[in-house]
Amino acid sequence: MILDLFRLSLRNIRHRGLRSWLTVIGILIGTAAVVALISIGQGLQRAISSRVEQIVGYNTILITSRGLNLGQRIRLDIEAIRAIPGVRNAVAVRTETAYVEGPGGKGFLAVLGYDPAMDEFVAEMNLTVSAGRALAGRGEVLLGSRTARALGAQVGDEVTIEGRKFQVVGILQALRAGGFATGGLSMADLLVIPLPELRELFPGPELVQYAVVRLSERADMAAVSERIRDHLRAVGERNASLTDFEDLTRNIQSVISGVQAFLAGIAGIALLVGGVGVMNTMYTAVLERTREIGILKAVGAKDTHVLLLFLFESGLMGLGGGALGLLIGFGVAWAATAIVSRVFQAQGAFSPVLSMALVLGALFFSFLVGAIAGIFPAYRAARLPPVDALRYE
Amino acid sequence: MSTALVELQGVTKIYRLGEVEVPALREVDLRVEPGDFLALMGPSGSGKSTLLHILGLLDRPSAGKVLWEGEDVTRLNGGRLAELRGRRIGFVFQMFNLVPNLTALENVELPLVFLGVSLRERRKRAEEALVRLGLGERLHHRPSQLSGGQQQRVALARALITDPALLIADEPTGNLDTTTGREILTIFSALNKQGRTIVLATHDPEAAEVAKARIRLRDGRIMGGTP
Numbered sequence A: 001m002i003l004d005l006f007r008l009s010l011r012n013i014r015h016r017g018l019r020s021w022l023t024v025i026g027i028l029i030g031t032a033a034v035v036a037l038i039s040i041g042q043g044l045q046r047a048i049s050s051r052v053e054q055i056v057g058y059n060t061i062l063i064t065s066r067g068l069n070l071g072q073r074i075r076l077d078i079e080a081i082r083a084i085p086g087v088r089n090a091v092a093v094r095t096e097t098a099y100v101e102g103p104g105g106k107g108f109l110a111v112l113g114y115d116p117a118m119d120e121f122v123a124e125m126n127l128t129v130s131a132g133r134a135l136a137g138r139g140e141v142l143l144g145s146r147t148a149r150a151l152g153a154q155v156g157d158e159v160t161i162e163g164r165k166f167q168v169v170g171i172l173q174a175l176r177a178g179g180f181a182t183g184g185l186s187m188a189d190l191l192v193i194p195l196p197e198l199r200e201l202f203p204g205p206e207l208v209q210y211a212v213v214r215l216s217e218r219a220d221m222a223a224v225s226e227r228i229r230d231h232l233r234a235v236g237e238r239n240a241s242l243t244d245f246e247d248l249t250r251n252i253q254s255v256i257s258g259v260q261a262f263l264a265g266i267a268g269i270a271l272l273v274g275g276v277g278v279m280n281t282m283y284t285a286v287l288e289r290t291r292e293i294g295i296l297k298a299v300g301a302k303d304t305h306v307l308l309l310f311l312f313e314s315g316l317m318g319l320g321g322g323a324l325g326l327l328i329g330f331g332v333a334w335a336a337t338a339i340v341s342r343v344f345q346a347q348g349a350f351s352p353v354l355s356m357a358l359v360l361g362a363l364f365f366s367f368l369v370g371a372i373a374g375i376f377p378a379y380r381a382a383r384l385p386p387v388d389a390l391r392y393e
Numbered sequence B: 001m002s003t004a005l006v007e008l009q010g011v012t013k014i015y016r017l018g019e020v021e022v023p024a025l026r027e028v029d030l031r032v033e034p035g036d037f038l039a040l041m042g043p044s045g046s047g048k049s050t051l052l053h054i055l056g057l058l059d060r061p062s063a064g065k066v067l068w069e070g071e072d073v074t075r076l077n078g079g080r081l082a083e084l085r086g087r088r089i090g091f092v093f094q095m096f097n098l099v100p101n102l103t104a105l106e107n108v109e110l111p112l113v114f115l116g117v118s119l120r121e122r123r124k125r126a127e128e129a130l131v132r133l134g135l136g137e138r139l140h141h142r143p144s145q146l147s148g149g150q151q152q153r154v155a156l157a158r159a160l161i162t163d164p165a166l167l168i169a170d171e172p173t174g175n176l177d178t179t180t181g182r183e184i185l186t187i188f189s190a191l192n193k194q195g196r197t198i199v200l201a202t203h204d205p206e207a208a209e210v211a212k213a214r215i216r217l218r219d220g221r222i223m224g225g226t227p
């Protein structure tokens, strides 16, 4: 019988045609807005997590000057940090500006000191050597693709860095822009020579842009951080700060969640306004169908049957609006992220996430808003005395 | 004395319109025995419809008692009354009162929906009822696509689908032309011959003639019957 009431409700909604559509629009817009915002937010969070994971990993500590200012150099001994128990690997990024001469050009360019410990990170950054090979020994240099063009150099050529000759063994190709790992410089603009030779060319205390410390599986982040701070104090570096990425991502995520909840809350108000539309339609429907309610009661419908009939009707309108809003909202989210990704040149392209919880939540909530909006009208319909309803003109 | 199908004892109905009290029925006593065919007559406003509504458990008296098969139903709750209406009573109205959104077939099925009869069974019984009343070709038409006489036959099929103990008709021919009205009346008298208990209200002498007994109302009082 419940099913029959459902069918009757559906029939009445269809019968109202355009008016049902207009009623549902409020719910539709509300749901669409909520779904779009949440799915974009979730997509963003997922993108950030995976990007952080990709670049540094969670078991990673970043040592920079305070405020993540990569222009400000810090003093540290990377070998000493690598020796701290619990540290699996540590690399320091040090670049120096050097006077470079090539076969077809010259100028001041950034030179990065390569340390075999960096291999792990380089692999994660999707860097490849597009021509030639990687560094294997002294006297060798890798050129970023733009640098190679500027110097007019190719694999096999010779370039002079601060008066010392180096053999070009390969050209670097960044598959994805990875400004972070090189301290804001694109790989395409660098020269890479072995770290010992960089040290020889630029003697004196070692100052680095930043260092990345990766912990072994079971290491205690807090303990290792403390040892690193001890080391920094020991070498007289007061301006360095440590960032651990669990913290960082958690902070970013909670900011996104907060903004998202705020926006979704505002969008939720649209949903409530949609509910008022449903309520209005249902009151009208009860008035228009007063006589019909009398008929139903005359042929044996109880108050609860009439109540359910109207509740289903408003609930179904809510659900229908919600389902359409869900599709449209997700569509909008897709379009929006596609446009954003295109405009920002795929620097961290991301797509919206439509989680099961979001789907069910959106459907449930829109149904609930519809049903709640229908409670008063439905109750009024149910309580109509049969004779009054039948006599109603 | 055997138990009546319905019995009204001193039933009074007063409508309140603001300060004014409108007495529609005054201390009415009435017995409807199984197999009866009663015609309620009387001028407009004399209380015929009101009496039918109370007989059919659509309304409650202001004073007095209503007995259904000996049981006092005056204070029964709305749900129980709805159930009794659904199972035991069929209504036919002057305005046909079909649900406009539903087809003839669905209208006839309606009382069975609230009795929880399965769709298949409902369809079958409703179809048979409509075919019996000569509407086999109109099963899927909506009320607006049917003539007055056809609509009234659909309403009659709906009233009879539950095989009710009492058929109540309020001016069933009031909105029909003479010929169509006569057709409906013929059906009524045939139903009564098969044992169906009928109470109808009418202005139409021809309709009153078909009934087995006539009861006259004036100003909410029974003025006497003509056998």
Ligand SMILES: Nc1ncnc2c1ncn2[C@@H]1O[C@H](COP(=O)(O)OP(=O)(O)OP(=O)(O)O)[C@@H](O)[C@H]1O
Pocket (backbone or CB within 6 Å): A391, B015, B016, B017, B022, B023, B024, B042, B043, B044, B045, B046, B047, B048, B049, B050, B051
């Ligand atoms: N809901 C109501 N509120 C107030 N007065 C009412 C109501 N229903 C009926 N009445 C009054 O009760 C009296 C009896 O009405 P009822 O409809 O029973 O008369 P009737 O004999 O059926 O008349 P008709 O032949 O015109 O159908 C009338 O005076 C009518 O105005």
Ligand SMILES: [Mg+2]
Pocket (backbone or CB within 6 Å): B048, B049, B050, B170
């Ligand atoms: Mg009347």
